Amino acid sequence: MTQPETWAALRAHWQDLADLGGIGSLLGWDQSTYLPRGGAAGRARQQALLSGIRHARGTDAAYGRLLDQAGALDLDPVDARMLAVARRNFERATRMPGAFVRAFSQHAGESYAAWVEARPANDWARMVPLLERTLDLSVQNAAFFPEFTDPMDYFVDASDEGMTAAQVDAVFAELRRELVPLVDAVEAAPAPRTDFLFRAYPVPAQLRLAEEIAGLYGYDFTRGRQDLTAHPFMTRLGARDVRITTRAQLSDPTDALYSTLHEAGHALYEQGVAEALLDTPLGGGVSAGVHESQSRLWENLVGRSRAFWAGQFGRVRDAFPEQLADVSEEEMFRAVNVVRRSLIRTDADELTYNLHVITRYELERQLLGGTLAVADLADAWHAAYDANLGLRAPSDVDGVLQDVHWFGGGIGGAFQGYTLGNVLSAQFFAAAQAATPDLDADIARGEFGRLHGWLREHVYAPGRTFTPNELVVRATGQGMTAAPYLAYLRGKYTDLYSL
């Protein structure tokens, strides 16, 4: 093969891998939105089959030889990074036998299907043997990478390349030290009015409103769509098909609104990757933490700001004139920022959210370390919530059965990215503010174009061209630091609660 032929063959192979990835995303999207109950077992088998095919294509010996040959090519820096990422993916994947990948995928599908029924039935006992197998498979998964002595190091690195469990431990310790007294202070202050959030808000109007604002943010509905699901997510089904999902409650309009804005943030990232990188190994978000930084930035730093409500309150009141007849803009702003210790991670406010994440991360560490048995996990969950949040769920529905992650995937690395994302969201937003004079005034006018443009240029367009750490340094001038996040929280809640 000539050099151009080698590169063309690699690009074609990457295109196929991207297309298989998109097919897998469609199987998952449908499973979480429209799949009839009877189809669950068959869908799990289809997902397992496709995982096996993807794994075979991603670890194919001929593909390995192509990667080796390409090592001799004279590549520009972006193509060189493309090749390096492909080689890393290939080496990671070839460590895992196809049969293992297929078995894990099939198990995850079955476990997910069981969880969908077991959660509303509060049937933790049904999930125990399934989760024991999940833990076993997760430990086996990490063991294919013996250079990580602690399984959690493998999982942290897998989702945020270059980061270690010890670093996560350190950031989490700093956050806990700062947040616990802040939560205490806030809880001691008078609570804002929230009564009007519990009125009846017809769901179709909620969805229209949320989608309108996602559109203002810059989410492109010609390259995506929104559907309802139990546990909202964003998913890339193709280079130009990036979908979001949301959920809605008649008596809490903030649930649909902020679920939508959160997933729209993820989607802005995926839709913003440079065209030239799409369907290549660089054509997507770079890490779990950076991804979550974008969902949280658009959900919280923007969507729960005073400037946002200055721009959007009129629109929201027009959608719900009766429900909001006696509500002021300032009351709305305060209500969507109420701090209240609660049982549900995805309902949690910005301050207490991190305590939910830290709890799960610590339980994962114990499970992977062998100091906690799955059979004891439901009780350990209750004890940890008691210790970290001073709360105890009345059942496992809002306890250990709460989140899909362990029941539809693996144990390890599923949660810490959420809090790393919070930390990075403030760091990126501060950098955007510094580079963009009067950004708050834009937001207060309902104009998000300059913010979106800055983020697209500095965070989205590069895709995986830089490592997470490189990207953070290039965009913000320094490595990851919790300082902007803590400053943001202190400033916001000192103001809101007159601390």
Place this chain on the structure above:
Amino acid sequence: MTQPETWAALRAHWQDLADLGGIGSLLGWDQSTYLPRGGAAGRARQQALLSGIRHARGTDAAYGRLLDQAGALDLDPVDARMLAVARRNFERATRMPGAFVRAFSQHAGESYAAWVEARPANDWARMVPLLERTLDLSVQNAAFFPEFTDPMDYFVDASDEGMTAAQVDAVFAELRRELVPLVDAVEAAPAPRTDFLFRAYPVPAQLRLAEEIAGLYGYDFTRGRQDLTAHPFMTRLGARDVRITTRAQLSDPTDALYSTLHEAGHALYEQGVAEALLDTPLGGGVSAGVHESQSRLWENLVGRSRAFWAGQFGRVRDAFPEQLADVSEEEMFRAVNVVRRSLIRTDADELTYNLHVITRYELERQLLGGTLAVADLADAWHAAYDANLGLRAPSDVDGVLQDVHWFGGGIGGAFQGYTLGNVLSAQFFAAAQAATPDLDADIARGEFGRLHGWLREHVYAPGRTFTPNELVVRATGQGMTAAPYLAYLRGKYTDLYSL
């Protein structure tokens, strides 16, 4: 391999083929229901990739050796037929090169995406080069099977095994001979009242009603669901995931109702295949004609009967009390059976429908025979409608661009099954009536269980265990004959129009 091992390996392979088929169905279902515009090109590529994978699995040399080894096994009749059908599929598929299958699938996806835009824009010129390529690929497709001297023979046999184009020609000639004077007589008679069908019927209530009746028919919504699309279809996404789609118009409630009942008929067939056959080569409907017989049976023989309206009119009036305040059951029965020459096949009444099909079949025959060029097809369409139905579409939107078939698949064999289905629907229904005393009285009480049970036993459960001809003989006591269909039409319209 031991004999049980050989059979188990075959079953596992068939399971994979069925799962890949289900994944392909999901790609198509999503394309026709929810795919955002930007995703069209990527979806076409995904479909082509998956077609290639399916083709490779279906023609794999190791699979061929397994089939050969299985020839020596001592099999019961059902397993022997399973193996025979698998061998036929294998032999058919191995004749077509994988690159051809992939190119055809990719082209079909691109053509479909173009048609979705070209049809509303009345842009026939855009479709000409695409359809020329479709015709070229269709002719190439037939040429892989040189034992069929006429390409149409290949396509007819491919959708209704054992049937020839000459037989279709003969049935169509008999139908035309009988139907043309019947249509003339009906058109000379006073038309029934239909004004009330054009009132405003809110779409959500239409869908609820249609799904309620599909449920009464026996469609199992725990193993399926209904969604909206432009061109309704039924699709099997898995052994226990058989979905239907419909469309709805505010000012014509019969469109959604009968689209739903039509697709529900297809779905009853697929949902009724015996459990033991699911995910095997016998696990689905046996042919295009038999399939269409079930959609037309439930849509027309049942759903447009006087007995049906005796049982359902109250339910329909309860759903639309204002719109139907001045309408009697008899008026409704007559309105849904109005005969009116029209431009749109899927809107056509039972009598004129066959003339739409015959028109398309004749155009396909000319295209495949080389006596008509694609560039002249739009004009030929208008001329044929003029000749066969005495009508001329004002544009190509309701002319050559009307149906998806040629633009999302191939040319040849796409249509004749509809009319063969009409013929068989009456033959099966007459047999069910003969075997089930007082069947009309059941239907008039809104009870469809005995009819569904008879059809499940005699038509659905066997799947592909028998050839279409065998199935017809076993279920009705004789080979396919137009006599029951013509008797049904003559009786029904003589009564309705007092001829």
